[in-house]
Amino acid sequence: MSSPFEAVKVSEHVYWVGAIDWSITDFHGYSTRRGSTYNAYLVMGDDPILIDTVKAAYKDELLSRVASVTDLKSIRYLISNHSEPDHTGSLPAVLAAVEPEKVFASPMGVKALGAHYHMDREIIPIKDAEPYELGGLSFTSFETRMVHWPDSMITYLADDRLLFSQDGFGMHLATSDRFADQMEDRLIFEEGAKYYANILLPYSNQVTRLLEKVSNLGVEIDLICPDHGPIWRKGCDRILGLWGEWAAQRPTKKAVVVYDTMWGSTDLMGRVIGEAMQAEGVAVEVMPLKACDRAAVATQVLDAGALLVGTPTLNNGVFPTVADVLTYLKGLKPKNLLGAAFGSYGWSGEGAKLVNEALADMKVELVADPLNINYVPDEDGFDACRSLGAAVAARLKEVVGSGS
Numbered sequence: 076m077s078s079p080f081e082a083v084k085v086s087e088h089v090y091w092v093g094a095i096d097w098s099i100t101d102f103h104g105y106s107t108r109r110g111s112t113y114n115a116y117l118v119m120g121d122d123p124i125l126i127d128t129v130k131a132a133y134k135d136e137l138l139s140r141v142a143s144v145t146d147l148k149s150i151r152y153l154i155s156n157h158s159e160p161d162h163t164g165s166l167p168a169v170l171a172a173v174e175p176e177k178v179f180a181s182p183m184g185v186k187a188l189g190a191h192y193h194m195d196r197e198i199i200p201i202k203d204a205e206p207y208e209l210g211g212l213s214f215t216s217f218e219t220r221m222v223h224w225p226d227s228m229i230t231y232l233a234d235d236r237l238l239f240s241q242d243g244f245g246m247h248l249a250t251s252d253r254f255a256d257q258m259e260d261r262l263i264f265e266e267g268a269k270y271y272a273n274i275l276l277p278y279s280n281q282v283t284r285l286l287e288k289v290s291n292l293g294v295e296i297d298l299i300c301p302d303h304g305p306i307w308r309k310g311c312d313r314i315l316g317l318w319g320e321w322a323a324q325r326p327t328k329k330a331v332v333v334y335d336t337m338w339g340s341t342d343l344m345g346r347v348i349g350e351a352m353q354a355e356g357v358a359v360e361v362m363p364l365k366a367c368d369r370a371a372v373a374t375q376v377l378d379a380g381a382l383l384v385g386t387p388t389l390n391n392g393v394f395p396t397v398a399d400v401l402t403y404l405k406g407l408k409p410k411n412l413l414g415a416a417f418g419s420y421g422w423s424g425e426g427a428k429l430v431n432e433a434l435a436d437m438k439v440e441l442v443a444d445p446l447n448i449n450y451v452p453d454e455d456g457f458d459a460c461r462s463l464g465a466a467v468a469a470r471l472k473e474v475v476g477s478g479s
């Protein structure tokens with residue numbers, strides 16, 4: 076087989092042999108405008124070991140990169156850290172191509188791989204936190220349930236002081252560079268936060284436990300090799316620290332105002348409410364849904380202390396794009412938010428009340444009753460918008476304090 080794709084050396088024993096997906100724009104509902112990578116790694120011990128695979132469509136890219144280092148048939152072991160199809164879609168085809176002697180996964184991974192691929196071959200469960208040797212190298216795998224699925228685990232290669240962290244510490248970002256230290260800080264921060272907000276936010280408690288496990292390894296980690304985005308070979312503490320901050324979900328003096336509009340009234344209200352909060356010293360992100368998608372909203376909510384949601388009433392209900400965002404945010408379980416609902420209506424006026432109920436259901440502390448304006452706001456309506464913005468800002472400053 077010719078090898079149009081090359082492996083990238085990561086450490087003494089490890090090569091990156093993953094795939095770059097330049098074209099993905101939607102990852103199960105999360106907009107990935109900068110693409111993604113599916114990282115897999117080849118460990119060249121006495122016997123080669125493959126760590127994870129890639130999405131089904133990228134099997135040839137993976138095999139090509141592996142073949143640039145070693146004969147495919149020389150791979151003796153395969154460790155699957157996470158069963159989601161972006162890391163295992165090509166597993167059956169890869170197993171057929173390399174024919175490894177043994178395949179390993181977490182106990183939950185053994186079940187998940189069985190339920191996905193119904194393969195007629197043994198997958199060996201790895202014992203949590205118990206060191207083992209493969210190819211003359213020393214590994215320890217740790218279960219990290221719900222970061223991101225119940226089967227997830229991370230695997231530490233002691234010889235290279237390197238952590239294979241599967242979805243942990245990753246991001247959806249396709250670039251020609253493989254290492255975080257080659258990329259702009261702003262890019263890393265933006266895409267890292269977006270990934271955390273849209274994938275890991277509901278599992279923040281489990282993330283905190285993962286960070287404790289990493290810290291309790293009791294060893295220096297020189298490299299973190301996630302299954303998406305850049306590899307960390309310098310400053311691993313930086314990504315660990317960011318994940319710690321995001322998992323803590325401490326509210327800041329920042330408000331997100333998200334809404335859609337039919338004839339412009341809810342848009343006017345959102346902008347006036349936003350300016351009123353800004354006048355009170357709150358950082359405001361105004362997010363009309365004609366310009367922003369649900370993933371962008373979730374990203375801004377990650378470090379916000381307030382969430383205000385507006386809708387026109389349409390057919391006795393909430394505008395569809397607003398309902399979409401509320402459903403999405405509810406699933407992500409953001410914590411420590413206060414906020415309010417607002418909207419405009421013609422005759423029945425259920426929209427803002429339904430948004431209010433949805434926010435209450437998300438355990439958002441409601442600062443005021445929903446502000447519902449008939450047709451088009453007049454000067455009294457604008458005053459009501461300013462009052463709502465000022466009330467939310469005042470409560471936010473009370474909760475967060477003046478320092479943030």
Ligand code: FEO
Binds near residue numbers: 242303
């Ligand atoms: Fe990248 Fe949970 O899969």
